[in-house]
Amino acid sequence: MIETSKSVQIEELQSALEETIARARSEQNDRVKKKLIQQISRYNSSIDKLRNGRKISRQTKRDLIAYSFIAPNFIGFCVFTLIPIVFAFALAFMKWDGSNPISFEGFNNFRRLSGDTFFKAALKNTIIYCIGTVPLTMIASLALAIILNQKVIGRGIFRTLAFFPYVASLVAITSVWKLLFHPSKGPINNILYTIFHVSQENLPQWFSGGLCVVSMILFSVWKYMGYYMVIYLAGLQSIPGELYEAASLDGAGTWDQFKYITWPQLSSTTFFVVVMLTINCFKIYDVAVMLAGGGSGELTVSATVLVYYIYQKAFIDWDLGYSSAVAMVLFLMVLIVTIIQFRGQARKEA
Amino acid sequence: MKKKVISLMLGATMLTSMLAGCGAQEAPAPAAEVTEEAPAADEAPAAEEAPAAEETAEAAPEESSEPVTLKWAIWDESTTQYWGDIKAAYEAKNPNVTIEMVDLGSTDYMTVLATELSGSGSDFDVVTIKDVPGYATLVQKNAIIPLDDYISADGVDLSKYAGATDQVVVDGKLYELPFRNDFWVLFYNKDIFDAAGVDYPTNDMTWDEYDELARKVTDTSFGSQVYGTHYHTWRSTVQLCAVLDGKHSILDGNYDFMKPYYEMVLNQEKDGVCRKYTDLKTEGLHYSAAFSGGDVAMLNMGSWFIATMMTNLASGEYDSSLCGNWGIVKYPHAEGVEPGSTLGTITGLSVTTASDTPDAAWDFVKWVSGEEGAAVMASSGNFPAIMTDEVKAAITTLDGFPTDDASKEALNVSNLYLEVPYGENVSEINSILDSYHGSIMTGEMSIDDGIAAMNTEVSALQ
Numbered sequence: 001m002i003e004t005s006k007s008v009q010i011e012e013l014q015s016a017l018e019e020t021i022a023r024a025r026s027e028q029n030d031r032v033k034k035k036l037i038q039q040i041s042r043y044n045s046s047i048d049k050l051r052n053g054r055k056i057s058r059q060t061k062r063d064l065i066a067y068s069f070i071a072p073n074f075i076g077f078c079v080f081t082l083i084p085i086v087f088a089f090a091l092a093f094m095k096w097d098g099s100n101p102i103s104f105e106g107f108n109n110f111r112r113l114s115g116d117t118f119f120k121a122a123l124k125n126t127i128i129y130c131i132g133t134v135p136l137t138m139i140a141s142l143a144l145a146i147i148l149n150q151k152v153i154g155r156g157i158f159r160t161l162a163f164f165p166y167v168a169s170l171v172a173i174t175s176v177w178k179l180l181f182h183p184s185k186g187p188i189n190n191i192l193y194t195i196f197h198v199s200q201e202n203l204p205q206w207f208s209g210g211l212c213v214v215s216m217i218l219f220s221v222w223k224y225m226g227y228y229m230v231i232y233l234a235g236l237q238s239i240p241g242e243l244y245e246a247a248s249l250d251g252a253g254t255w256d257q258f259k260y261i262t263w264p265q266l267s268s269t270t271f272f273v274v275v276m277l278t279i280n281c282f283k284i285y286d287v288a289v290m291l292a293g294g295g296s297g298e299l300t301v302s303a304t305v306l307v308y309y310i311y312q313k314a315f316i317d318w319d320l321g322y323s324s325a326v327a328m329v330l331f332l333m334v335l336i337v338t339i340i341q342f343r344g345q346a347r348k349e350a
Numbered sequence: 351m352k353k354k355v356i357s358l359m360l361g362a363t364m365l366t367s368m369l370a371g372c373g374a375q376e377a378p379a380p381a382a383e384v385t386e387e388a389p390a391a392d393e394a395p396a397a398e399e400a401p402a403a404e405e406t407a408e409a410a411p412e413e414s415s416e417p418v419t420l421k422w423a424i425w426d427e428s429t430t431q432y433w434g435d436i437k438a439a440y441e442a443k444n445p446n447v448t449i450e451m452v453d454l455g456s457t458d459y460m461t462v463l464a465t466e467l468s469g470s471g472s473d474f475d476v477v478t479i480k481d482v483p484g485y486a487t488l489v490q491k492n493a494i495i496p497l498d499d500y501i502s503a504d505g506v507d508l509s510k511y512a513g514a515t516d517q518v519v520v521d522g523k524l525y526e527l528p529f530r531n532d533f534w535v536l537f538y539n540k541d542i543f544d545a546a547g548v549d550y551p552t553n554d555m556t557w558d559e560y561d562e563l564a565r566k567v568t569d570t571s572f573g574s575q576v577y578g579t580h581y582h583t584w585r586s587t588v589q590l591c592a593v594l595d596g597k598h599s600i601l602d603g604n605y606d607f608m609k610p611y612y613e614m615v616l617n618q619e620k621d622g623v624c625r626k627y628t629d630l631k632t633e634g635l636h637y638s639a640a641f642s643g644g645d646v647a648m649l650n651m652g653s654w655f656i657a658t659m660m661t662n663l664a665s666g667e668y669d670s671s672l673c674g675n676w677g678i679v680k681y682p683h684a685e686g687v688e689p690g691s692t693l694g695t696i697t698g699l700s701v702t703t704a705s706d707t708p709d710a711a712w713d714f715v716k717w718v719s720g721e722e723g724a725a726v727m728a729s730s731g732n733f734p735a736i737m738t739d740e741v742k743a744a745i746t747t748l749d750g751f752p753t754d755d756a757s758k759e760a761l762n763v764s765n766l767y768l769e770v771p772y773g774e775n776v777s778e779i780n781s782i783l784d785s786y787h788g789s790i791m792t793g794e795m796s797i798d799d800g801i802a803a804m805n806t807e808v809s810a811l812q
Contacts, residue, residue: 098468099491183628208792294631300788317777
């Protein structure tokens with residue numbers, strides 16, 4: 001009895017399926033056609049289900065297997081990243097010290113921002129740092145990549161040397177920088193004093209005042225250019241050699257070759273580099289603390305950056321809501337810059 | 351179009367996940383702590399006792415037979431002798447109690463501790479309180495309990511703490527008992543004064559006399575520099591000289607009174623009398639390294655450095671030919687102020703809200719901050735909160751303590767002002783003053799501008 005009803009059902013579905021296939025064949029409109037094709041696959045899977053007596057269709061099973069592979073990473077991502085992010089968004093409108101009950105604050109946290117000297121200083125320093133670091137690192141790494149893409153003797157060694165600062169421990173190399181740029185005993189200031197006769201009072205204080213951000217920029221460019229150089233090298237090597245050959249036959253000089261072949265061909269690499277650089281620059285914290293923080297790791301107004309201020313508000317003053325509000329500002333800035341970059345890239349490709 | 355939206359969203363997710371590491375650290379902390387909960391099995395019987403603070407006295411004798419483990423937060427276990435001494439002495443007296451020490455490190459001890467005590471997963475019973483801003487944070491977070499009921503029940507006499515406890519009362523309640531009380535003195539290197547043919551500093555010096563003395567022993571010739579004095583990069587080394595007149599406090603909201611002291615220090619820096627702040631900040635030079643290097647004549651520092659000097663000279667870590675001949679005198683004072691006025695820093699113990707055995711924890715706190723704990727502290731050259739003549743005698747007769755009478759006399763304090771008394775917003779005020787201290791000392795801001803900025807920022811808090 002059950003068997004017969006099953007076969008009847010299958011037959012019904014089969015005929016419906018054939019009809020849909022016929023309609024899909026004759027259909028001109030793309031969108032309707034797509035819908036019909038989806039229906040066909042649905043018919044197929046329900047017929048499949050009935051025939052094999054399975055509760056779970058093959059497709060669902062395939063999906064489940066795929067999900068089970070994604071799950072370990074995704075669960076970790078949820079617990080340690082996604083939930084905290086959502087929580088941080090919510091916290092920006094709350095007042096919380098980590099122990100006492102949370103209370104709702106509305107936009108008060110954001111209103112406080114405009115009158116906060118330290119926040120404004122941190123914002124200013126972060127932006128100056130980004131504006132300085134992103135183009136400089138990009139130019140330096142591209143130049144390095146182009147030079148080290150040529151057949152020069154010992155290019156492997158030079159590539160390694162350029163990459164080395166990126167691999168070296170931040171703590172160790174900041175110590176070296178601090179030694180080199182030491183305000184009174186460092187070789188840099190000694191050279192300025194003895195060779196360029198800069199008077200003792202006018203010697204640059206590399207790690208305080210306005211120069212602090214400059215030191216941070218110089219340091220970051222030096223440390224991170226090797227990494228982006230490697231990315232550019234990969235980009236350069238994927239440019240077909242024929243293009244250069246053809247260009248040189250047409251009499252294009254080195255600059256023209258760069259302008260009309262290398263640069264446009266590298267546009268997607270440049271896009272990636274700029275996005276990564278921008279994100280990393282806005283996140284700056286370690287370099288600032290190591291270079292300008294001294295023994296206590298405290299940053300003054302001239303060296304403070306957004307992430308440091310977020311940390312300070314959250315874990316020194318335990319004002320988690322306000323600190324989340326600052327984090328939202330940082331998030332928005334990165335988001336806006338990234339959207340602009342995506343737009344620009346999309347227009348270029350179109 | 352759809353693709354673009356998806357790629358944009360992916361981009362956004364990617365950068366949010368990258369930002370998460372720094373932008374949204376708040377949430378993982380409590381989550382991570384929940385996993386640590388696992389209560390120690392041997393605490394289970396004691397846990398049944400009412401954790402309410404009121405019924406204390408009668409519970410204490412009963413539980414003396416049951417095994418109790420107290421988890422105690424400390425710092426620098428390996429380099430500080432007294433933690434182990436206290437544990438050993440207390441366990442010998444209370445065989446049923448095991449003290450489990452957890453070293454949270456010294457540099458950011460209060461920050462780490464506050465993180466540990468956030469949420470509900472903490473299993474600390476007793477925590478050491480390193481500074482007042484951190485204490486204020488813990489009180490506001492309800493992480494530690496008021497001790498007043500215990501104090502009145504056990505009849506602890508607070509007058510023996512010479513007023514130190516009054517300065518950390520929060521809304522009429524006391525949340526910590528001090529067991530160590532350090533005060534600032536002036537360390538000096540006798541060899542340098544002998545070599546320069548200058549008289550040693552005395553126990554009765556005004557700031558002007560001190561400044562003059564520092565300039566006398568200073569030698570700026572290259573290669574054989576001698577610095578007349580030394581200021582560590584802490585805000586305390588400069589700003590707190592100013593509060594010794596007893597009229598001002600760092601909670602005032604108006605900091606104009608600090609100006610003469612900034613002027614004195616910056617002028618000394620300019621004339622090579624002390625090392626430059628920017629140099630120290632860049633090098634991260636520790637004050638102990640500076641003083642033990644033998645080219646610093648005077649150093650204003652807390653009395654904790656006495657024990658450090660004695661231990662490290664005895665172990666040979668400091669070269670005794672460079673700094674072995676040292677002494678201490680009372681802190682210099684402002685004109686018209688009684689000599690012996692100095693700054694104090696108390697180190698206290700608190701019982702956590704999360705403790706399963708608050709009564710046992712209180713007993714430990716009471717013992718350590720009481721006379722018996724004081725004796726243990728003094729035996730290793732540290733200054734307990736209860737300063738009696740016996741304690742002073744115990745410290746001054748220790749091997750390695752300077753033998754001159756002035757050094758012994760220097761331990762007699764007339765007025766003790768806490769570096770940071772308790773006040774609302776004390777943590778924020780601390781951050782603001784720290785930051786502008788740095789700005790003034792590095793020359794980013796003039797003294798007037800820096801002090802004006804302190805005034806505006808601190809008054810904006812209220």
